[in-house]
Amino acid sequence: xxxxxxxxxxxxxDKKGRVSVPASFRAVIQGESGGPYIYLRESQGEPxxxxxxxxxxxxxxxxxxxxxxxTDERDxxxxxxxxxxxxxxxDDDGRMILPAxxxxxxxxxxxxxxxxxxxxxxxxxxDALKRHTDERRKAGKRVTLKALPRRGEPA
Amino acid sequence: xxxxxxxxxxxxxDKKGRVSVPASFRAVIQGESGGPYIYLRESQGEPxxxxxxxxxxxxxxxxxxxxxxxTDERDxxxxxxxxxxxxxxxDDDGRMILPAxxxxxxxxxxxxxxxxxxxxxxxxxxDALKRHTDERRKAGKRVTLKALPRRGEPA
DNA sequence: CGGGATATCATGGGACTTCATGGGTTTCAA
DNA sequence: TTGAAACCCATGAAGTCCCATGATATCCCG
Numbered sequence: 001x002x003x004x005x006x007x008x009x010x011x012x013x014d015k016k017g018r019v020s021v022p023a024s025f026r027a028v029i030q031g032e033s034g035g036p037y038i039y040l041r042e043s044q045g046e047p048x049x050x051x052x053x054x055x056x057x058x059x060x061x062x063x064x065x066x067x068x069x070x071t072d073e074r075d076x077x078x079x080x081x082x083x084x085x086x087x088x089x090x091d092d093d094g095r096m097i098l099p100a101x102x103x104x105x106x107x108x109x110x111x112x113x114x115x116x117x118x119x120x121x122x123x124x125x126x127d128a129l130k131r132h133t134d135e136r137r138k139a140g141k142r143v144t145l146k147a148l149p150r151r152g153e154p155a
Numbered sequence: 156x157x158x159x160x161x162x163x164x165x166x167x168x169d170k171k172g173r174v175s176v177p178a179s180f181r182a183v184i185q186g187e188s189g190g191p192y193i194y195l196r197e198s199q200g201e202p203x204x205x206x207x208x209x210x211x212x213x214x215x216x217x218x219x220x221x222x223x224x225x226t227d228e229r230d231x232x233x234x235x236x237x238x239x240x241x242x243x244x245x246d247d248d249g250r251m252i253l254p255a256x257x258x259x260x261x262x263x264x265x266x267x268x269x270x271x272x273x274x275x276x277x278x279x280x281x282d283a284l285k286r287h288t289d290e291r292r293k294a295g296k297r298v299t300l301k302a303l304p305r306r307g308e309p310a
Numbered sequence: 311c312g313g314g315a316t317a318t319c320a321t322g323g324g325a326c327t328t329c330a331t332g333g334g335t336t337t338c339a340a
Numbered sequence: 341t342t343g344a345a346a347c348c349c350a351t352g353a354a355g356t357c358c359c360a361t362g363a364t365a366t367c368c369c370g
Contacts, residue, residue, distance in 0.1 A: 166320075166321090167320080167321065169321070169322070169323095170322095171323095173321090175319080175320050175321075178318075178319060178320090248319090248320085248321085249319080249320080250320090250321085
């Protein structure tokens with residue numbers, strides 16, 4: 001299985017607050033970190049939940065380590081990154097419980113849509129995600145990526 | 156076997172949604188990345204499905220990795236690229252199932268035509284591909300390619 | 311060089327497994 | 341002790357695996 005979170009998946013949130021984590025996402029998480037753990041937090045820019053693997057969070061932590069101690073920059077970074085994180089575990093059926101605070105933040109009630117973003121993913125209220133997608137499309141936002149030099153060629 | 160996707164191949168889509176991946180395409184995919192995985196997404200310009208190899212996707216991912224974290228540019232790139240991608244696997248008989256959303260997008264029902272595009276390929280409704288080809292021909296579109304220095308020659 | 315044996319390929323269908331989802335029961339800490 | 345979280349089981353739908361067939365292409369040997 002791939003190592004990246006891809007595609008969009010809509011799932012039910014049951015009355016206990018459980019959601020199935022997409023099987024392909026589970027495979028990525030298990031593959032890269034071994035355990036059934038996910039880190040969740042409020043997305044900075046969007047009304048959505050951001051999902052991180054343990055490995056990805058460690059990388060964030062590592063890049064904070066490069067900031068000098070006793071600076072506002074470092075304090076802010078640590079505060080922003082770590083205080084908002086919820087550690088969540090999915091069970092043998094592949095389901096996790098969405099923390100109520102995050103569900104409220106994202107406006108999720110009885111359905112949730114997972115959106116793969118490569119090494120991260122987001123969890124949205126499906127209507128909000130549709131609105132977001134439509135707006136992006138209407139604004140004509142489109143990313144152009146630089147071609148990379150192929151192996152063996154000069155940059 | 157070659158390393159590039161070439162030619163056009165028409166195949167049946169059965170009632171389970173399965174299609175055979177052209178054997179020559181399978182050889183390219185297996186040869187370059189080892190696993191039986193294909194990444195599919197809506198083509199940006201045409202009503203067709205675009206097919207990428209794991210390696211090709213990794214190159215896209217790598218060029219995104221070079222963008223700074225927590226920037227709009229990066230978030231947008233991740234969103235555009237990864238949310239639209241479906242990871243698909245072909246079985247020992249060489250068949251994959253086309254995600255319903257992509258089949259609808261491309262207007263594919265019971266037959267699909269694979270069109271090799273070098274390092275990528277497209278999957279079309281055969282009639283739509285014919286129309287597209289005719290239009291291109293009528294418009295007299297033609298590509299001019301820059302000559303590259305041959306191996307061993309000065310640039 | 312020809313023609314028969316052999317391998318590969320696309321395609322169909324049935325059996326089996328995985329997945330998402332609902333509901334019940336146990337566990338445990340506040 | 342009571343409510344939330346963890347665990348367990350059941351079910352239908354979808355996906356995967358396995359085997360069979362006919363067609364085409366490839367191989368091989370006389």
